[in-house]
Amino acid sequence: MTRLCTILQVGTHSTLSPIHGGQHRSHNIGRVLEKAGYTVRGIAACWRQRHDIVNDREAILDLALAGSWKGGVAGGLFGDYFHLVTVEESEKLRADFFRLAGAAQPDAVLLEHPWMWPLARLIPEVAAGRAPIIYNSQNVEAHLKHRLLRDLKLDAQGLSDAEALLPVMDAFEREVVANVDAVTACTAEDAHVFDTWGARRTVIAGNGSFRRPITAIRRPFPALLPGGCRYAFTVGSEHHPNVTGFENLVLPWLALLRPGQRVVVAGGMSDALRGRVAELGLSSTLDGRLVLLGRVNDLTLSALIENTACLMLPIEYGGGSNIKTAEALLSDRRIVASPASMRGFAAYRHLPGVTVASSPSEFGAAIRSALENGAPAPRRPESVEPLTWDAMLAPLVDLVGELTDSDRAEVSLVPSSASTAEQDPVVSPADGTATNQDDEVLPTRQA
Amino acid sequence: MAVRLKAAVLDFNNRAPEDNNDHPSRVFIDLSTSLSLFGQQATGLLRAEHTIARQLLTESRIVAIPFVFSAGKLYALSRADAQTLVGEYPGPGGSTIKLHDARHELRMLGVAPAREAATTEPHDLPHKILPATAPATAALAVQPAPPRPPVRALLRKLARRAVTTMPASIREDVRLVLVHGREIFRKTLRGQAPQESAGDSAETRPAMVAEAPVSEQAYAPAAVAANDFRDEIARTRSAIFGRCVEIGWPEAGEMVWTCGFYGAVVPLRLVAEARQRRGFSCAAIYHDFIRGKTLEWDPDELHGLHYACLATDLLDVADRILCISLDARSSLIAFAHKFGRGTPDVRVVTPGRAPSMGATEAALPHELTRRRFALCVGPIDRYLNLGVLVRAWEALAEQPDFGLDLVIVGHATDCDEAPIIAVETSRLFGERILWFDECPGNVLGLLCRRADALLYPGFADQGFAEGRELSIAEALAAGTPVLAAKTAAVPGAAFGGAILLEPNDDGAWQKALQDLATSRLRQIPPIQLPTWDTTSSEVVSHIVEMAQVRTA
Numbered sequence: 001m002t003r004l005c006t007i008l009q010v011g012t013h014s015t016l017s018p019i020h021g022g023q024h025r026s027h028n029i030g031r032v033l034e035k036a037g038y039t040v041r042g043i044a045a046c047w048r049q050r051h052d053i054v055n056d057r058e059a060i061l062d063l064a065l066a067g068s069w070k071g072g073v074a075g076g077l078f079g080d081y082f083h084l085v086t087v088e089e090s091e092k093l094r095a096d097f098f099r100l101a102g103a104a105q106p107d108a109v110l111l112e113h114p115w116m117w118p119l120a121r122l123i124p125e126v127a128a129g130r131a132p133i134i135y136n137s138q139n140v141e142a143h144l145k146h147r148l149l150r151d152l153k154l155d156a157q158g159l160s161d162a163e164a165l166l167p168v169m170d171a172f173e174r175e176v177v178a179n180v181d182a183v184t185a186c187t188a189e190d191a192h193v194f195d196t197w198g199a200r201r202t203v204i205a206g207n208g209s210f211r212r213p214i215t216a217i218r219r220p221f222p223a224l225l226p227g228g229c230r231y232a233f234t235v236g237s238e239h240h241p242n243v244t245g246f247e248n249l250v251l252p253w254l255a256l257l258r259p260g261q262r263v264v265v266a267g268g269m270s271d272a273l274r275g276r277v278a279e280l281g282l283s284s285t286l287d288g289r290l291v292l293l294g295r296v297n298d299l300t301l302s303a304l305i306e307n308t309a310c311l312m313l314p315i316e317y318g319g320g321s322n323i324k325t326a327e328a329l330l331s332d333r334r335i336v337a338s339p340a341s342m343r344g345f346a347a348y349r350h351l352p353g354v355t356v357a358s359s360p361s362e363f364g365a366a367i368r369s370a371l372e373n374g375a376p377a378p379r380r381p382e383s384v385e386p387l388t389w390d391a392m393l394a395p396l397v398d399l400v401g402e403l404t405d406s407d408r409a410e411v412s413l414v415p416s417s418a419s420t421a422e423q424d425p426v427v428s429p430a431d432g433t434a435t436n437q438d439d440e441v442l443p444t445r446q447a
Numbered sequence: 448m449a450v451r452l453k454a455a456v457l458d459f460n461n462r463a464p465e466d467n468n469d470h471p472s473r474v475f476i477d478l479s480t481s482l483s484l485f486g487q488q489a490t491g492l493l494r495a496e497h498t499i500a501r502q503l504l505t506e507s508r509i510v511a512i513p514f515v516f517s518a519g520k521l522y523a524l525s526r527a528d529a530q531t532l533v534g535e536y537p538g539p540g541g542s543t544i545k546l547h548d549a550r551h552e553l554r555m556l557g558v559a560p561a562r563e564a565a566t567t568e569p570h571d572l573p574h575k576i577l578p579a580t581a582p583a584t585a586a587l588a589v590q591p592a593p594p595r596p597p598v599r600a601l602l603r604k605l606a607r608r609a610v611t612t613m614p615a616s617i618r619e620d621v622r623l624v625l626v627h628g629r630e631i632f633r634k635t636l637r638g639q640a641p642q643e644s645a646g647d648s649a650e651t652r653p654a655m656v657a658e659a660p661v662s663e664q665a666y667a668p669a670a671v672a673a674n675d676f677r678d679e680i681a682r683t684r685s686a687i688f689g690r691c692v693e694i695g696w697p698e699a700g701e702m703v704w705t706c707g708f709y710g711a712v713v714p715l716r717l718v719a720e721a722r723q724r725r726g727f728s729c730a731a732i733y734h735d736f737i738r739g740k741t742l743e744w745d746p747d748e749l750h751g752l753h754y755a756c757l758a759t760d761l762l763d764v765a766d767r768i769l770c771i772s773l774d775a776r777s778s779l780i781a782f783a784h785k786f787g788r789g790t791p792d793v794r795v796v797t798p799g800r801a802p803s804m805g806a807t808e809a810a811l812p813h814e815l816t817r818r819r820f821a822l823c824v825g826p827i828d829r830y831l832n833l834g835v836l837v838r839a840w841e842a843l844a845e846q847p848d849f850g851l852d853l854v855i856v857g858h859a860t861d862c863d864e865a866p867i868i869a870v871e872t873s874r875l876f877g878e879r880i881l882w883f884d885e886c887p888g889n890v891l892g893l894l895c896r897r898a899d900a901l902l903y904p905g906f907a908d909q910g911f912a913e914g915r916e917l918s919i920a921e922a923l924a925a926g927t928p929v930l931a932a933k934t935a936a937v938p939g940a941a942f943g944g945a946i947l948l949e950p951n952d953d954g955a956w957q958k959a960l961q962d963l964a965t966s967r968l969r970q971i972p973p974i975q976l977p978t979w980d981t982t983s984s985e986v987v988s989h990i991v992e993m994a995q996v997r998t999a
Contacts, residue, residue, distance in 0.1 A: 226720060228724075229720075247749075251749060251752070252745075252746055252747055252748055252749050252752060253746040254752070254756070255744070255746070255752055255755035255756040255758075255759050255786075256746060256755075256759060256786055256787070257759075258763060259716060259719035259720045259722075259723055259763050259764075260720050260723060280749065280752075281753065282752060282753060282756075284711045285711075285752070285753045285756045285757070286756065287714070287716070288714065288716030288717060288720075289716065289756070359747055360746060360747045360748075361745075361746045361747050364746055
């Protein structure tokens with residue numbers, strides 16, 4: 001039997017136990033490639049977390065072992081780039097990187113984010129031209145960092161550092177785009193940017209999601225959400241666009257909620273919002289209107305989505321496409337979304353039960369209307385079927401096939417993870433939420 | 448639960464409601480604010496809650512059930528404890544007036560409270576379900592605050608002296624540097640916690656602290672008395688709460704009356720939701736924590752969200768809202784229409800003047816005994832519009848015939864630094880502009896009578912709270928001229944007896960003040976005004992009427 005074609009994912013975050021959106025995208029790419037018959041290996045240069053899984057599928061280059069960290073510059077805005085710097089400056093981590101890459105003997109390298117490019121290009125198979133390298137982008141990093149800089153209230157020194165580093169990042173990403181064999185982009189807009197930067201080939205492979213399993217739990221939080229209470233719900237990590245979007249589009253109209261109505265927030269963004277609400281002196285004022293849950297497990301998240309009157313997508317900027325939007329569209333809940341959150345999903349903005357609102361008052365009016373209504377969105381399931389991860393990532397799988405043109409296992413030889421994955425909490429895009437680590441299906445992408 | 452409630456009702460009325468042939472309706476009287484602010488001078492909202500509750504507790508046409516909220520639950524109070532909460536409870540000196548910059552000694556006018564701590568009173572309710580160590584009890588307990596170190600006052604004095612020695616060309620700059628330096632010190636070096644809003648509960652406020660005098664050791668016993676007083680207050684309050692009995696929410700046909708701190712002490716959202724489920728009714732007052740700016744609130748902006756929440760809470764919870772001016776009524780109704788709350792039942796009751804409580808000339812702070820002054824009563828926030836007065840004094844102070852000083856009375860609100868800075872950075876502050884942080888009602892009445900005029904340049908609605916509008920009435924009743932802004936409900940509160948000016952017309956204010964200083968304004972004939980007791984009686988009539996309608 002010939003050796004299976006091996007794809008090496010190289011990135012700056014782990015992928016086997018995904019928490020945030022970037023991890024979910026990488027996780028699902030690995031999953032669909034395995035489903036397509038490839039062997040997938042991974043090297044993640046990051047700080048190892050308690051929930052991380054390390055096995056022969058993915059190795060973590062734990063930055064904690066490096067002993068130094070320079071990524072705090074400019075408020076941590078360029079922290080992901082400094083993952084690379086840390087590995088490069090640590091003899092051990094650098095040696096480990098090439099040892100692991102050598103052991104993988106990749107037929108192709110998938111660069112998750114651009115940051116590990118200077119090392120990935122030196123992998124012998126890549127350097128020799130035997131293994132194509134694909135930059136799997138999640139957004140246009142340079143553009144996102146420019147926008148994030150406006151939200152980070154940096155001091156003069158931080159601002160000066162940021163202004164010095166932004167052109168470096170811009171040039172770095174352009175170099176990656178121009179030198180890799182292909183770029184995959186989440187949206188047509190991102191793809192257009194990469195085309196103008198001289199990408200040899202650009203393929204759009206957007207973000208998707210899964211249909212969440214039905215929990216049949218009627219009242220997920222009886223203590224926090226009184227009986228009969230209707231709520232609008234959002235979940236997100238502490239990523240700046242999540243927090244500022246909520247602050248700008250949701251907080252201002254909370255005064256208008258009626259008794260028995262709440263806005264509920266889960267995920268890392270609720271911790272950031274708690275601090276912000278206290279800063280504004282609104283903690284007690286918003287008591288009884290705003291419920292900040294913090295991180296919740298996946299079952300709770302499913303129950304919260306299942307019971308909500310409305311899913312809110314208040315993100316105002318950011319690159320790529322919003323995984324939570326795909327998740328929301330795949331649910332039968334009403335959706336109130338900002339224009340930015342529909343980036344990459346323009347074809348779905350006129351579906352029944354989807355309202356796109358750009359100002360706080362419009363956003364609030366749409367949500368209050370959904371809270372009054374309370375009925376599920378009248379969307380046909382087949383209308384959103386193309387939003388599953390498998391469908392969205394199919395162009396990427398095809399691209400890998402074209403570039404490698406190698407043997408791969410028959411799909412039938414590898415137990416399909418697609419059907420089980422839809423029931424598997426770990427593969428759900430619960431961005432910003434913890435997954436159930438006790439579940440033994442979690443460590444694997446395949447059964 | 449029913450047994451406990453019945454026991455509580457028996458205690459208050461000495462009869463079971465089912466034994467009463469008339470079936471008077473039960474009215475749950477919220478005294479959360481009284482418990483939370485127990486021991487503080489009963490001015491503004493607290494006075495309203497006290498006065499109205501005192502009448503309701505003895506009202507024979509209803510079954511009065513005094514209670515407090517804690518952690519979203521209702522706890523019934525015994526009659527004795529309720530009366531303690533709403534009774535007169537003078538501070539260590541009974542009435543204390545304190546200059547804002549602490550340069551001046553405290554004026555201790557009375558003796559320590561004669562009332563014994565309530566811990567000695569017998570428990571008159573059969574069950575006590577909340578242990579004294581419960582978090583709610585702990586939250587309600589006063590945390591004794593350490594006396595402020597005299598060094599702070601000394602530093603202020605030195606800073607001010609340093610400023611006066613500077614050349615005139617850089618004096619203002621130096622003053623501003625010092626003011627901002629102080630803010631940086633407060634916020635950065637001391638890691639001062641973020642300020643909560645004006646509606647914060649008393650738990651988050653510093654306890655009433657009698658500031659130690661700077662130089663006169665003779666006043667040291669006063670500080671000791673103040674500490675003893677705080678301890679006694681804490682003990683009494685904890686004891687009262689420890690004797691409370693948890694009760695259920697009212698049922699259909701019953702009623703809740705509240706005038707508490709919306710959003711902080713009284714969980715109005717919970718009350719509104721319970722009211723929807725259980726069908727009881729609720730009446731409340733519209734107080735001036737809900738500022739006139741509420742109507743200008745824009746749901747696209749975060750600014751003003753706090754007040755908008757208070758307004759919608761009030762509209763959502765109350766079947767009837769009582770206010771003291773037509774202007775307040777119309778602004779609240781307009782807000783309700785604008786934001787989909789229908790037309791609320793808002794009734795106007797006649798605002799009465801505050802009782803003077805017979806303060807004598809001896810109560811006048813010595814700084815004011817030989818001055819002519821105009822008085823402005825606040826809370827010191829942007830709505831008081833103090834800037835127009837500060838600018839007027841700075842323009843007029845150099846004129847030889849302008850012998851008036853400006854006396855400001857009121858505490859600084861937590862959320863507004865700008866008006867504080869405007870006053871403190873004035874070159875006249877501490878000399879021609881004096882600011883008293885605390886002033887009991889009787890002394891305020893005395894100041895109203897002694898002032899050349901009462902000044903009210905503010906924008907705020909008329910409400911039941913901080914007493915500024917009641918000061919207008921007090922001044923008018925004493926024959927003291929009133930210069931007031933021609934805005935919101937002020938003209939109505941002035942009963943046609945005030946000189947009304949555009950709030951931001953600096954020239955008009957300066958001219959009026961010049962006229963005042965040169966005695967071209969004479970004392971006006973005193974206006975006969977209703978008393979605050981009359982106002983309370985009107986409120987009680989509304990509550991009784993509602994209760995009787997519900998019962999019918």
